[in-house]
Amino acid sequence: MHYFYNFRRNNTNIINIMKIAILGTGAVGTTIGDRMIALGHEVMIGSRTNTNEKAIQFVNKHDKNASNGTFEQAATFGEIIFNCVKGEFSIAALKLAGNGINNKILIDVSNPIDTSKGAPLSLIPELCNTNSLGEEIQRTFPNIKVVKTLNTMWSTLMMIPTMLKDGDHTNFICGNDQEAKDKVKSLLFEIGWKEESILDIGDITASRGTETLLLLWLRIWGATIGTFSFKVVN
């Protein structure tokens, strides 16, 4: 019994239960948090204060393995941290996380949408084309290992890739630290991503490519009905 509690078999991996921090209490953060708990991990969801209503709702709906705290408490708790804070507030939230983030893997799923402008939505000018949110986070916090992934799709699809074409669509991954990317890939396998659907496109500057895909995503969203995603065909 103890064995089954601490380890679970998943495809080719035996995976340890991990402590996961989720920064951000929006739809993306709670969807990821729910899935991590369903997989057996322990989750602390972080926000500006430890009295955030959405965070408390999140904790209350799970009978175990869910807790909440400040950004700093969550980051300190987590072995792996998900950045699910809106792009425009991500750097500020990570600053509030203080030393809790040091030497950790940060899975950045956020996009730098410029919410100050109207439709059609665009990216924050300083964080596109020759820069990106992923890079900006890595540059601002050189001690963390930023891995950008999952940011080109709906949050439900991030966590249940098989809901579309049995998972036969592409999830891009990039970052400067190969070991960190490998660890994140293991977690992606656990979530249900197939190896052949995960495409490593290099260092963190490749975030420029995946973040800006949002501009095309929005237009496809406007032109089609139902869930969609991208697949690199080769």
Next chain:
Amino acid sequence: MHYFYNFRRNNTNIINIMKIAILGTGAVGTTIGDRMIALGHEVMIGSRTNTNEKAIQFVNKHDKNASNGTFEQAATFGEIIFNCVKGEFSIAALKLAGNGINNKILIDVSNPIDTSKGAPLSLIPELCNTNSLGEEIQRTFPNIKVVKTLNTMWSTLMMIPTMLKDGDHTNFICGNDQEAKDKVKSLLFEIGWKEESILDIGDITASRGTETLLLLWLRIWGATIGTFSFKVVN
């Protein structure tokens, strides 16, 4: 015989021989020109001068239906005009085309790459995120009908879509004029694009999405081997 010369049957369409102008004598322009001639159309390839060596080579390799001239001569000749001039020179080339472009359909396959900067390549800052080359052309030349398409892939793939997965990948199309888009779609069918692979994503501002896809394309190009393209999975 006369019937077969003037009309050809292609899938569901009977298509008139058209006069096609190609602006630009690079790999994209000549690849498109070759294909248009192979389909039976008459092509004039345009450049700054009518003594351009690549244009003369293009004409010489075809035994009929190929000619060359200035941007203005080519634009005047064409019923449909392809913009295959590099993004940074496109507006200038179209200005040189003068009145020849008025009221014509312009198929813009170009991307606004900023060649003044090193790797990783980026887009011209004024022509991305909140603007695009497609829009800039439409704004500068309100009398032409700009249709942006084919700009998210290799030129060989533009013209022979079936070389990859029997054509089962996505070609985006956008523009403000529905009739112009429909006419371009007919030409795309003739080239070999299937209806289900052509995705209309709206007006010309959607060029922001497809042009910026170049940033991701470049990273995938760096990370994979061989021909690839994008498919919208839904």
